[in-house]
Amino acid sequence: MDLLRPDTWPARPLVMGIVNVTPDSFSDGGQHRRWDKAVEHALQLVRDGADVLDVGGESTRPGSDPVDVAEELDRVLPVIRVLAGETDTPISIDTRKPAVAEAALEAGAVLVNDVNGLREPGMIETIAGAGVGACIMHMQGTPRTMQQEPHYDDVVGEVLDFLRDQAHRAIAAGVDRERIWVDPGIGFGKTLEHNLALLAALDRFAELGYPVLVGASRKRFIDRIRTAPVDERLGGSLAAIADITRLPRAVLRVHDVFATRQFLEVRARIAEARGGHLAPALRSESPFDEAASGDDDPNGREDRRG
Numbered sequence: 001m002d003l004l005r006p007d008t009w010p011a012r013p014l015v016m017g018i019v020n021v022t023p024d025s026f027s028d029g030g031q032h033r034r035w036d037k038a039v040e041h042a043l044q045l046v047r048d049g050a051d052v053l054d055v056g057g058e059s060t061r062p063g064s065d066p067v068d069v070a071e072e073l074d075r076v077l078p079v080i081r082v083l084a085g086e087t088d089t090p091i092s093i094d095t096r097k098p099a100v101a102e103a104a105l106e107a108g109a110v111l112v113n114d115v116n117g118l119r120e121p122g123m124i125e126t127i128a129g130a131g132v133g134a135c136i137m138h139m140q141g142t143p144r145t146m147q148q149e150p151h152y153d154d155v156v157g158e159v160l161d162f163l164r165d166q167a168h169r170a171i172a173a174g175v176d177r178e179r180i181w182v183d184p185g186i187g188f189g190k191t192l193e194h195n196l197a198l199l200a201a202l203d204r205f206a207e208l209g210y211p212v213l214v215g216a217s218r219k220r221f222i223d224r225i226r227t228a229p230v231d232e233r234l235g236g237s238l239a240a241i242a243d244i245t246r247l248p249r250a251v252l253r254v255h256d257v258f259a260t261r262q263f264l265e266v267r268a269r270i271a272e273a274r275g276g277h278l279a280p281a282l283r284s285e286s287p288f289d290e291a292a293s294g295d296d297d298p299n300g301r302e303d304r305r306g
């Protein structure tokens with residue numbers, strides 16, 4: 001299934017599983033440093049229900065330092081090569097660098113997830129030339145400085161304008177319109193209030209006409225609302241995306257793939273019970289169907305997680 005084309009989009013949000021191959025990512029840094037561990041983790045995310053795998057070799061947490069091209073390639077290429085041979089799940093490369101994107105696409109990635117919103121010279125051309133998809137994310141500043149007093153007169157309007165303009169630039173340069181996703185960039189040069197305003201306005205992002213990606217998983221704004229270490233922010237992560245099923249096409253970039261799929265599935269079943277429209281399609285799509293028929297089996301989760 002070509003998930004990047006709208007005609008093959010399932011009737012539910014896509015779940016993008018995060019595969020960080022970095023020593024310093026904010027939430028799971030270091031755990032997947034060695035590429036074989038990262039592959040193992042990624043394949044677990046596939047079993048957990050990931051629709052897309054997002055492989056990244058440079059941390060973009062607030063205050064983080066950039067890494068050079070050679071180091072980033074050294075981290076991500078072996079992981080992408082192995083994953084491309086081991087799973088049909090589409091692979092996205094999370095990078096700001098055209099050279100890394102190009103090599104990752106050659107190694108088997110099919111989507112460039114750019115937190116820099118395709119601003120680096122050469123990035124749009126790389127994507128257009130390869131005929132692949134792109135996620136355009138908004139960021140104010142750079143990861144090193146972005147949380148130092150971010151300011152907007154109208155955060156939603158400014159982020160919308162940026163995404164619309166960058167998408168138009170990409171299309172004008174030959175990127176397939178149908179393969180563009182947009183992302184307001186939760187936590188990237190935003191205060192708590194900015195993040196909340198953006199999450200409350202996702203419908204307006206959907207009106208741009210592209211699938212909307214939301215990356216709220218385990219982020220710091222959750223801690224600002226109720227203090228919790230990164231691995232105890234699942235409740236807040238799910239709350240942040242609770243309304244997303246309203247959007248026609250959404251992508252959830254998450255660490256906790258299984259819990260997110262479970263969350264979506266339970267919500268869909270409740271909507272179905274209420275007479276909603278999402279659940280039937282969701283149910284027929286679900287890789288969890290078999291287990292769903294044995295709802296009460298307490299071992300179901302273990303079985304699926306292999």
Ligand code: HH2
Nearest residue numbers: 020025026059060061113137183186215
């Ligand atoms: N967030 C992070 C990284 N990449 N890409 C998109 N499109 N949207 C996001 O919100 C987003 C992203 C940061 O999260 P994580 O990968 O867990 O951490 P790190 O940047 O430290 O690797």
